[in-house]
Amino acid sequence: xxxxxxxxxxxxxxxxxxxxxxxxxxxxxxxxxxxxxxxxxxxxxxxxxxxxxxxxxxxxxxxxxxxxxxxxxxxxxxxxxxxxxxxxxxxxxxxxxxxxxxxxxxxx
Ligand code: FES
Numbered sequence: 001x002x003x004x005x006x007x008x009x010x011x012x013x014x015x016x017x018x019x020x021x022x023x024x025x026x027x028x029x030x031x032x033x034x035x036x037x038x039x040x041x042x043x044x045x046x047x048x049x050x051x052x053x054x055x056x057x058x059x060x061x062x063x064x065x066x067x068x069x070x071x072x073x074x075x076x077x078x079x080x081x082x083x084x085x086x087x088x089x090x091x092x093x094x095x096x097x098x099x100x101x102x103x104x105x106x107x108x
Pocket of ligand 1: 053054056061064092
C-alpha cells in the first residue's frame with residue numbers, strides 16, 4: 001500500500017471537533033462527502049471523486065490551495081501561503097484538517 005506523504009494515518013487533533021461531512025464546491029458543482037477522522041481536505045476530495053489539484057502534498061508548492069467558505073481547519077504545515085492569503089480564507093488542501101462542526105471549501 002502506498003501512503004500519501006505526511007498525511008495518511010494521522011489522528012484527528014486531540015479535543016478538536018470535526019464535521020460529519022465536508023461540502024466541496026468544485027467547478028460550479030456541490031459535492032457532500034462524509035468526513036473521516038484525521039483526513040485532510042485533499043484526501044476527502046479524492047474520496048469524493050473530485051480531487052483538489054495537488055503536487056507536492058507537503059505544504060510547499062501551493063497547488064492545492066482552496067478557499068474556506070465555512071468552518072475552521074488546522075494546517076499541519078504551510079510553506080506556501082502568506083498571512084494575507086490565510087486572512088483572505090485560503091488554505092492548503094493537502095495540509096488542512098477540518099476542526100469545526102461544519103466545513104465547506106471551494107476550488108477549481
Ligand atoms: S500539494 Fe503542494 S502545498 Fe499542497
